[in-house]
Amino acid sequence: METAELLKRVRQIEIKTRGLSNNIFAGEYHSAFKGRGMTFSEVREYQYGDDIRNIDWNVTARFNHPYVKVFEEERELTVMLLIDVSSSRDFGTSFKYKKNIITEIAAVLAFSAIHNNDKIGVIFFSNKIEKFITPQKGRKHILHIIRQLISFTPENKTTNIGEALRYLTNAIKKRCTAFVISDFIDEDFENPLKIANQKHDVVALKIYDKRETEMPSVGW
Incomplete structure (x- = not known):
């Protein structure tokens, strides 16, 4: 050609x-083939219903109040x-x-x-x-x-x-x-x-x- x-x-x-x-x-x-992995995004104060496995113990100890890690999907x-x-x-x-x-x-x-x-x-x-x-x-x-x-x-x-x-x-x-x-x-x-x-x-x-x-x- x-x-x-x-x-x-x-x-x-x-x-x-x-x-x-x-x-x-x-x-x-976008919906059918979205990414599978999870990447760390930020920390925020613990809210009722949050998964306790996501508690960031270092930040919690520093502020004397529970904080959790927030993850977002890797696209x-x-x-x-x-x-x-x-x-x-x-x-x-x-x-x-x-x-x-x-x-x-x-x-x-x-x-x-x-x-x-x-x-x-x-x-x-x-x-x-x-x-x-x-x-x-x-x-x-x-x-x-x-x-x-x-x-x-x-x-x-x-x-x-x-x-x-x-x-x-x-x-x-x-x-x-x-x-x-x-x-x-x-x-x-x-x-x-x-x-x-x-x-x-x-x-x-x-x-x-x-x-x-x-x-x-x-x-x-």
Whole structure:
């Protein structure tokens, strides 16, 4: 793809998916994928009903009155996109190819992550790990991801979802939210999926075309 054409396509994807991210995913993303950790915020005087386990004994002794620690939820997440780049994505009979749908879904999730001030990373996989993009923040990083989604050419054609899930489990140490975006034309990935989901929050997004299950009526 020529540079000018690529930049135009990136811009089109950005405009379309940023609108979807703002209008559709904003509230649901924040509530569904909020951070899990707790970080210290401040101390205040003890009030009836406060958890006594949160009493700050040093401050309490200093002022001769009970004070409790106040914590707030850590909002920052790491979001990982596991993108199937095998040859089956180059199929489509309903308006667009599956790879175009994958690109748009991934872009919406990426912009949603950035709006939530989260890090976003990508694993491109076929029957091996084709490319790993380290989780980072920022618009520049998002546009780099979109360019890769549009222009990336894999070395291999077949699919091994289990390999991608094993890589996720080993490569990302901190708990993250991971979206596996694939047509799932593969077998024997159930066990790696269970293991990955014990460590991370794994969401499977299946992309399909109706012609994969329905033959058109074309006569004899």
